[in-house]
Amino acid sequence: MKRALKIAAIGIIAISLYSLTPVISLYMKKDVRQPTNAEAAEKLKANQGELFGFIVFGDNHAGFIFDDSAFLKLIRNMNREDRYRKLPIDFVMNAGDVTFSKGLESDYCTYDKLRSMIKWPVISAAGNHDCQKGGDRRFREHIGEEEFSFTDRNSYFIVLDNKISDLSEKQFFWLDKELTKAAGYRHKFVLMHKSPISSYQRSWFRPELSPWSYKVMKLFEKHKVDIVFAGHEHMFRDNVFGGVRYITTGGGGMLIQIPDSDGGFLHYIVVRVYGDYVDLEVRKIFPPFWEFITYYMWKELFYCLKDVFLKDGILF
Ligand SMILES: [Fe+2]
Numbered sequence: 001m002k003r004a005l006k007i008a009a010i011g012i013i014a015i016s017l018y019s020l021t022p023v024i025s026l027y028m029k030k031d032v033r034q035p036t037n038a039e040a041a042e043k044l045k046a047n048q049g050e051l052f053g054f055i056v057f058g059d060n061h062a063g064f065i066f067d068d069s070a071f072l073k074l075i076r077n078m079n080r081e082d083r084y085r086k087l088p089i090d091f092v093m094n095a096g097d098v099t100f101s102k103g104l105e106s107d108y109c110t111y112d113k114l115r116s117m118i119k120w121p122v123i124s125a126a127g128n129h130d131c132q133k134g135g136d137r138r139f140r141e142h143i144g145e146e147e148f149s150f151t152d153r154n155s156y157f158i159v160l161d162n163k164i165s166d167l168s169e170k171q172f173f174w175l176d177k178e179l180t181k182a183a184g185y186r187h188k189f190v191l192m193h194k195s196p197i198s199s200y201q202r203s204w205f206r207p208e209l210s211p212w213s214y215k216v217m218k219l220f221e222k223h224k225v226d227i228v229f230a231g232h233e234h235m236f237r238d239n240v241f242g243g244v245r246y247i248t249t250g251g252g253g254m255l256i257q258i259p260d261s262d263g264g265f266l267h268y269i270v271v272r273v274y275g276d277y278v279d280l281e282v283r284k285i286f287p288p289f290w291e292f293i294t295y296y297m298w299k300e301l302f303y304c305l306k307d308v309f310l311k312d313g314i315l316f
Contacts (some may be wrong), residue, residue, distance in 0.1 A: 012063075059234055073286075091123060105138055199263075221243060248300070249267065
């Protein structure tokens with residue numbers, strides 16, 4: 001019995017160490033400059049036809065080994081999305097929090113190395129973690145503009161800068177103008193870091209209590225936006241308000257505290273546009289083995305025990 005336990009322990013350690021090798025080789029890679037948002041959007045201009053796809057994720061938080069290891073696993077899966085040759089994937093969008101905590105130079109360099117491994121152009125929004133202590137300057141150096149629009153085939157995309165949540169009057173004016181311009185396109189998509197409405201009752205994030213939230217949702221409704229993508233909350237959620245679909249996709253790598261059953265899992269989204277129709281699929285990604293053993297297994301065990309022993313469980 002003792003021997004079997006020993007063999008099992010050695011096996012778990014060996015597999016865990018093996019699952020760490022991609023992130024170790026990432027850290028040994030040389031720094032690579034990556035295209036800015038404008039350069040990535042430029043590559044989409046020659047695309048033709050009305051059947052295409054794009055990928056969305058958020059909150060990879062580069063610069064922390066847990067996050068980078070998980071994001072590498074997401075990238076490996078993303079890069080295989082066109083393997084059935086059914087749908088061309090045009091680009092990838094990141095809903096922000098590209099860096100771990102304070103937008104450090106080293107975190108931006110790690111993000112550059114990571115996105116260099118994604119085989120499609122990457123467009124990134126700014127998150128609250130990317131812009132602290134001079135991080136906003138580094139965002140512009142590495143990634144470029146924080147607020148802009150671009151087009152791909154029959155769709156208009158708007159990237160909003162709401163890393164501090166609130167939107168200014170100037171931003172509302174710009175957004176209204178952009179959405180009016182977008183009227184000539186079949187689909188309109190918005191990418192922003194913080195959703196105007198939290199999809200999770202237990203979340204500490206309560207944007208819907210602020211005036212900008214109602215105002216921007218009414219604007220999206222008026223202009224018939226197809227989907228608003230946001231991150232910030234490290235989870236997946238899919239809701240419809242006023243005919244607009246709001247997707248929270250903050251499972252790009254950061255350690256997730258929310259239970260899996262509530263949407264707290266690593267994932268990215270594949271959006272399919274086929275002419276007049278839009279559809280999406282969620283790709284749930286199992287964490288790297290070492291991360292499962294050291295964190296995710298315990299997180300789920302904690303919620304399981306909480307359900308059993310606390311007042312919402314079977315014992316009381
Ligand atoms: Fe985040």
